[in-house]
Amino acid sequence: MAETTTVFDAVVELIGGLVGDDLDILGVEVRHDTAFHEDLGLESIDLVTLAGLLTERFGPRVNLAEHLAEFDLDDVIGLTVGQIADYVAACLRDSDGLPEGG
Amino acid sequence: MSQVSRPPQAREPVAIVGMAVMLPGAPDLETYWHNLRAGVDAITDVPADRRDPHFHAGVADPTKPVPPDRTYCHRGGFLAPFDIDAAGLGIMPNSVDTIEPDQLLSLRVASMAVADAGGLSTLGDPTRIGVILGRGGYIGPRMVGLEQRVRTVRTVMRVLAELNPGMSPEESERVRSALLDPFGPAQPEAAINLVPNLAASRVANRLDLRGPAYTVDAACASSLLAVDQAVGELDSGRCDAVLAGGVYHGHDDTFWAVFSQLRALSPTQGSRPLSRDADGLLIGEGAGFVVLRRLSDAHRDGDRVYAVIRGVGSASDGRTQSLFNPDTAGQQAALRRAWSAAGLDPAAPDSVGMVEAHSTATPVGDASELTALAEVFGAPPGSSAVIGSVKSMIGHTMPAAGVAGLVKAALAVYHGVLLPTLHCSEPNPLLAKTRFRVLDEPRPWEGAGPRRAAVNAFGFGGINAHVVIEQDVTPASSGAVSVDEPERVLRLAADDPTELSRLLDAHADNPTGEPVGTGRYRLGIVGPNAKRLSVARRVLARAGQPGWKWSSGDVWFTGEPLLHESGAKTAFVFPGLEAEFAPRVEDVAALLGETPPTIGTETVPEHVAAVADVGMLLHRALGRMGVRPDGFAGHSIGEWTAAVLAGMFTGDRPGIGLDGFPMPEVDYLALGCSVEEAAAGIVGESDVVVSHDNAPRQTVVCGPPAAVERLGVKFRAAGVFARSLPFQTGFHTPMMRPFVETYLSAMDATGVRPGTVPMWSATTADRYPADVAALRRLSADHLLLPVRFRELVDRMYAEGYRVFLHMGPGQLGSFVADTLADRPHLVINAASGLRTGLAQLRRLGTALWVDGGEPDLGALDRRTREPGKSEVDKPVRPGITVRVTTPTLAVQAVRGLLDRRVPLGARPDLPADLPETVAAELAALLAETDDTVRSVVAAVAERPKRSNGHRAHTPAPRVVPSPPSGAVITKAPTAPATVRTSVLRISVETMPYLRGHRFFRQRADWPDETDYRPVVPATTLVEWAQRAAEQAWPGEVAVAVRDIRFTRWVIAAPAQDMEIRVDRPVPGGPVIVHMGQSAVMAVDLAADYPPAPAPRPHPGPLDGPVLTHKEIYGERQMFHGPQYQGLTEVTAHVGDQLCCQVAVLPAPGSVLDNVGQALGCWLQVKAERRILAFPVRVDSITFHGPPPPMGVRVDCVADARLPDDSAVEMDAEVTYHGKVWARITGWHDIRLDCDQADHGVYAFPRDNSLSTPLADGWWRAVDRWTTLASRDVFVGVYLNAPERAEYAAVPPREQRGWLLGRVAAKDAVRGWLAEHGGERAFPAEILVTGDGDRLRVRGHHGRSLPGLRVILAPGGPTAVSARVERTTGDG
Structure with a gap:
């Protein structure tokens, strides 16, 4: 659980970097159910950048592109921060090592 | 739930989530609201075409009793003839005139109400949607027609038999047939269209609603009883949504006679409800619907709620003094029941803000109602409320009166405006005993608590209904994304951020909708709620930072408006196909009075059409908002949409990429990477190419499915997003090469020309060329070379484009944003899948305003038009006009039949000074009449079932077996697949109307038909060719016929077979039609008719005599028989112009034949020699609508020319109802040697x-x-x-x-x-x-x-x- 929480915080931090100051101004607190598109105003093209950031942060085992290939388009659009964090946590659990830098 | 507690037995509140009306002077809800506020008096004289001269002849003293076949009242509220989008509503165009108009009116208004509610999809399960319509059992025009057919003609025949004992059975039958001719053939299958309850059933049928659908009749209380029933259905849970309303339409004389006999109509021709001077009612007509849902459902789904129905009550008077005079006790009972159901006390001082009275302006009725109101509401200290009656503006709309009042009250509650009543400067003294007063102008509705209103509707026989409604004060549940609130928009501008903050504080709670202030610091907020206002305040807190701008969370801000930069431009960018396409644009279509486009993505042609239709709809909507582009761009096939709008392609939608256009079976793979990475990644797959360079972070590649699948796996493994797109087109790749000719041919067929607006190409990342040959090459390259959208955006930015409006939903906008990144720009979608179209356009308009644009946001809330003007905005798809005129027995036609017995000298129709020879000829002509009438009747009776419904006033006079009866369409075994041939039997037996197109006169009883030489009119060949093309390619209509050559006459006696050969060598291209050896022409087919151009001005002063019907045909200037005698007048004007009026006859091609005749008449006036002329070629005829209905008159204005001695030419325009129906260019007649004397021989061969x-x-x-x-x-x-x-x-x-x-x-x-x-x-x-x-x-x-x-x-x-x-x- 603690690991997941840590991963969640890390994901939130990455997304915060992606969205920038906007989060403060929008008054959005990023939570598990915060939606990537609807709440954060991000487009599907922004997932490309997020995927890069995640790989950079957690290593190549975290491959959002591969993960989302199985999602319907609707699901991709409705993606939440929690779903991304859960996926990252699962990747890290499945692998033996600790995340790089984590 | 509602803030006011309700008793346990009370019904669940019901929300009004959609409304629509068509009422006198108000073809739609927006106009109604405008008229209510402005106090528009829509009462008029009875329109000429609905006024029987005898019935309205007037009476000596309107205060004395009148005979039943007269009325003393000649004013009322009338609907203009209205168009219905028959195709859009799924009605066969040719059946429109067999349907009681009130059914079509109900259907149209119900559809408008559903659209107003946000579309059917927002109303839930269609099996749980009901339709309950208040409709009186009054006779409508189609039933009147049947009555004449069934009974009146029988009566007339009996009278005639009495008066003419010698009349033979054959003559009797002839007269009967002639009398009935205007009614057309009996159509057993159309009888269903007369059944009264179909007014409701048809709505359920066309909208596919499976809840209960029925009409209720409670006289003038009908609508509110329908609402009562609807509330019951919702409360019991049997329905989840109900369309409730009322309709009264038609104004039949019998209905007026009843009210005249009752002396209920105003003898002074004024509707003055609630006034001391009220002396009777005026009858109005129209329909209204409200869409009702349970309030909790409406809140859950974020519906706009106009008002909440708190209670409905109804009561009958029981046994009272008279069934006619209203009873105050029964009315009071209805009122008290409604307030009890609402759990409210009507006598409380603040119980109600306005009452929409039933008040019809009859003194007795008004007195009774005011007494009831005084009893129920009292006049406690501190109470004050407004009373009104919309009948002062539109008259008494009978069963629709209740819904007219309910919609008025709901609008008042919703907008917070109390409304005026006309003609009430001296109110009824009884008002003094009530809490109510009448307004003469609108006032803001002030006061605490929810705004509450009540509506009365009382019917003859003592049926009373009352509804209590109030403002929806419950906040909608959060998180609803489908809120269709016409949100208010706050727009503020100032010269410095501090001032802007001050304005925000001052206006946050009360956005006016209009911009406040001026200056370069601009803030826009759509739907300024607490959350958005705090976002705005945080945005403004940073307003001092250079370059700071904001566009998120429905808040926009800038200190440097983009469009204030000199040379800053706006682009409209049209999308191509994307994986997802689900825009919500129903409300946008409704605003423009259009049928919403069909959104289909199942097949590529559907998808292509839908993307284009939505793009063009949005283009029109932005036009309405006054937003204009400096240039067009498109992504992939979006360039086709742009090309149509820029005038590069013809048609109202791109004609390519649709059904029948071949495409390779290759897959696209969208990659989340740059074009360089994509190109590197596909190196191993030689069949795969880059097809789209969309943005720095998106590239699309294309190739065979297996290779694309391998690549998907490979890219994803490398962490690159890779998703195959759900369509196969192969556009923008070399794989298109084998198919490209088909596309080019189709473009060639309609022509590609330089556009009228700068067009940008993503193939070249540059402007489109102006040279036609280069354009054609680029059209090919567009299909073969990659889309360089990223480069195009860069290029356009360099050219000054700063604002990119994306004419659709979807991702394209994000490609622009990704490309431009931090460079100042605005990109926003004009449609969305998440919110309604109007809500999205409101955001677009707000963003645009912040960046210095001047969009008219008000255009999204209302239709701006002159007060009192009643025309609806023309739908883009030409509608079919619904009229209430009833055909009458053809007395005129009978005259010739029975007057035969009258000596020639006594014949009333012949002027005394007629030359003897002419009189003799006319006598002969009249003697022929029985023959010709028989022919007409036979022609009419011959109409096949397939083209039923044609008769007087029918929309499409394809009366004749268009190609035609007996023509068997077959594909010739040896012909290419694009060819269809059919054989048509030409004879006067199968086409009796050809007896009206005989070249030569003979003795009346002449047995040899060949001596008359009946020939098929050239224009009939044109019409047959159109129909043959339409029949061979169903779903398209013939919109133009070009390059028509007539080479020889088609003679109908002896009978002969003519082969009709239609060939469409290029899919979607023109159809080449050969009519035997006699004519050849190219017919253009399209999904719909092109919009009508502005009609040409009426020509100047007369230049020559006015030719009347009698002169033209009686003096045989034209040889035509009655079946083609459509000209009623021909006039020559200065500047070689001519005008004519043509009655539309049943014979195919008759309208254009008559236009040709008019040219012949003009020639006879202008020339001495060679005055016999026949058409040999026509360059083009374009059609802007279906053929005008039979029986109407159309007008024609032509420019005529006499290029030399052997020809006469014209360009002509035929208008119907002031709208251009057909435009003829280059009509060329050959003139035969025939001077005036010779013509006399030709016309009257017996005597010359x-x-x-x-x-x-x-x-x-x-x-x-x-x-x-x-x-x-x-x-x-x-x-x-x-x-x-x-x-x-x-x-x-x-x-x-x-x-x-x-x-x-x-x-x-x-x-x-x-x-x-x-x-x-x-x-x-x-x-x-x-x-x-x-x-x-x-x-x-x-x-x-x-x-x-x-x-x-x-x-x-x-x-x-x-x-x-x-x-x-x-x-």
């Missing part, structure tokens, strides 16, 4: 002769024909069938002399007969036989002649003379 009498009984015929065609005319005039056979066998070089001999011989005989007191004879009645200079003559077909012989003598090189010799009976 070509030869001139010489001395001693000699008659001399002189050759006068320079062309074979001219000579052929007089072959037909002079020779009968055996003679023509003989003539045909004469060697061509000798034919001229031979003919002159026959002409001279016949004229000599006819001269001899005249001299000897014999009857005048038609040339064909004299059969001339023999060779050489001695000819024998005999009577032909019953004509008896004395034994005569004719001697011929040469009269010069080009003349022959003849003289009669009496024989001794050997001939």
Whole structure:
């Protein structure tokens, strides 16, 4: 659980970097159910950048592109921060090592 | 739930989530709201076309009783004829005129109400949506038609039989047929369209609603009883949504007679409800619907709620003094029941803010109602409320009155405006005892608590209904994304951020909708709630930072508006196909009065069409908002949409990429990477190419499915997003090469020309070329080379484009944003899948305003138009007009039949000064009438079932078996697949109307049809060709016919078979139609008619006589029989212009034939020689709507020319209802040798002769024909069938002399007969036989002649003379 929480915080931090100051101004607190598109105003093209950031942060085992290939388009659009964090946590659990830098 | 507690037994509140009306002066809800506020008086005189002169002849003293067939009232509230989008509503266009108009009105208004509610999809399960409509059991125009057919004609026939004891059964049948002719053939299958409850059922049927659908009749209380029923259905849970409303439409004279007899109508012709001067009602008409849902459901789904229905009550008077006079006790009971259901006390001082009274302006009714109101509401201290009656503006709309009042009250509650009542400067004194007062102008609705209103509707017989509604004060549940609130928009501008903050504080709570302030610091907020206002405040807190701008969370801010930069431009960017396409644009279509586009993505053609239709709809919507582009760009096939809008392609939608266009079976793979990475990644797959460079973070590649699948796995493994797109087109790749010709041919067929707006190409990342050849090359490259959208955006930015409006939903906007990154720009979608179209456009408009644009946001909330103007915005798809005019028995047609017994001199129709010859001819013509009437009747009766519904006022006079009866369409076995052929039997038996297109006159009882030479009019061939093309490619309509060549006449006697060959070599291209050997033309098909251009101005002053119907046909300027006698007037004007009016007749091609006749008439006025003219070619005829309905009049204005002695030409425009229906360019008639004297022979051959009498009984015929065609005319005039056979066998070089001999011989005989007191004879009645200079003559077909012989003598090189010799009976 603690690991997941840590991963969640890390994901939130990455997304915060992606969205920038906007989060403060929008008054959005990023939570598990915060939606990537609807709440954060991000487009599907922004997932490309997020995927890069995640790989950079957690290593190549975290491959959002591969993960989302199985999602319907609707699901991709409705993606939440929690779903991304859960996926990252699962990747890290499945692998033996600790995340790089984590 | 509602803030006001409700008793346990109370019903669940019901929300009004959608409304629509069509009422006098108000074709839609927005206009109604405008009229209510502005106090528009929509009462008018009875329109001329709905006014029976006898019924409205007036009475000496309107205060005295009137006979039942008269009325003393001549004013009321009337709907203009309205268009319905028959195709959009799934109604066969040809059945429109068989349906009671109130059904179509109900359907149209119900559809508008559903659209207003956000569309059917927002109303939940269609099996749980009901339709309950208040409709009286009054007679409608179609039923009146049936009544005439069933009963009136029977009565007339009985009377006629009484008056004409000698009338034979055959004559009787003829008269009956003629009388009924305007009604067209009986159509058993149309009888269902007369059933009254279909007004509700048709709505359920067309919208596919499966809840209960029925009508209720409670006289003038009907609508509110329908609402009562609807509330019950919702409360019981049987329905989740109900369309409730009322309709009264038609104004039948019988209905007015009832009210005249009751003396309920205003003898002073004024509707003055609640006034001291009220003296009776005026009748109005119309329909209204409200869409009702349970309030909790509406809140859950974020619906706009106009008002909440708190309670409904109804009661009957029971046994009272009279069924006519209202009873105050029954009314009070209804009121108290409604307030009890609402759990509210009506006597509380603040119980109600306004009451919409039933008040119809009858003194008794008003008194009773005001007494009831005084009793129920009282007048406690501190109470004050407004009372009104919309009947002062629109009259009493009977069963629709309740919904007219309910919609008015709901609008007042929703907008917070109390509304005025007209003609009430001196209110009824009884008002003094109530808490109510009348307003003469609108006032803001102030006060605490929810705004609450009540509506009365009381019906004859003592049925009373009352509804209590109030403002929806419950906040909608959060998180709903489908809120269709017409959100208020806050727009503030200032010169510095501090001032802007101050403005925000001042206006945050009360956005006016209009911009406040000026200056470069601009803030826009859509739907300024607490959350958005705090976002705005945080945004403003940073406003001092250079370059700071904001565009998120429905808040926009900038200190440097983009469009204030000099040279800053706006682009409209049209999307191509994307994986997801689900825009919500129903409300946008409704705003524009259009049918929403079909959103289909199942197949590529559907998807292509939908993307284009939505793009063009949004383009029109932005046009409405005053937003104009500096340039167009498109992504992939979006360039086609842009090309249509820029005028590069013709048509109202791109004609390519649709059904029938081939595409390779290759897959696209969208990659989340740059074009460089993508190109590197596909190196191993030689069949795969880059097809789209969309953005720095998106590239699309394309290739065979297996290779694409391998690549997907490979890219994803490398952490790159890779998703195959759900369509296969192969556009923008070399894989298109085998198919590209088809596309180019289709483009060539319509032409590609430079656009009128700068167009940008993503193929070249540059402007489109202006040169046509280069355009064509680029059109090919567009299909073969990659889309360089990223480069295009860069290029456009360099050219000054700063604002990119994406004309669709989806991702394209994010490609622009990704490309431009931090460079200042605005990109916003014009549609969205998440919120409604209008809500998205409101955001677009707000963002645009912040960046310095000047969009008219108000255009999204209302239709701006002149007060009192009643025309609806024209739907783009031409509608079919619904009228209430009822056909009447064709008394005119009968006159000829029975007047035959009247001596000629007494014939009333012939002017006294008519020359005797003409009078004789007219007598002959009239004698023929029975024959021709029979033909018309037969023609009408012949209409096949397939094209049923055509009769007077039907929309599409494809009366005749368009190609046509008996024509078997087959694909010729050896012909290419694009060819269809059919064979049409041409004969006067199968096409009796051709008897109205006989070239030659003969004796009335002439048995040999071939001697009349009936021919198919050239324009009939055109119409058949159109229908044949439409039939071969169903789903498209013939919108233009071009390059028409008529090479020979199609003669109908003897009967012959004509092959119709239609060939569409290029899919989607023009159809080449060969009509046997007689005509060839190109027919353009399209999904719909192009919009009508502005009609040309009416020409100037007259230049020549006005030709009337009688002169044209009675004096036989035109040879046509009744079936083609459509010209009612022809006028020549200065500048070689002519005008004519044409009655639309059932015969196919009759309208354009009549236009051709008008040209013939003009020629006869203008020229002395060569005045007989026939069409030989027409460059083009474009059609902007379906053929005008039969029985109406159309107008034509033409520019005529006489280029030389052998031709007459025109360009013409035919308008119907002031709208251009057809435009003719380059109509070319050949003129035959025929001067005025010759024309007399042609027109009246019995009484005139070509030869001139010489001395001693000699008659001399002189050759006068320079062309074979001219000579052929007089072959037909002079020779009968055996003679023509003989003539045909004469060697061509000798034919001229031979003919002159026959002409001279016949004229000599006819001269001899005249001299000897014999009857005048038609040339064909004299059969001339023999060779050489001695000819024998005999009577032909019953004509008896004395034994005569004719001697011929040469009269010069080009003349022959003849003289009669009496024989001794050997001939």
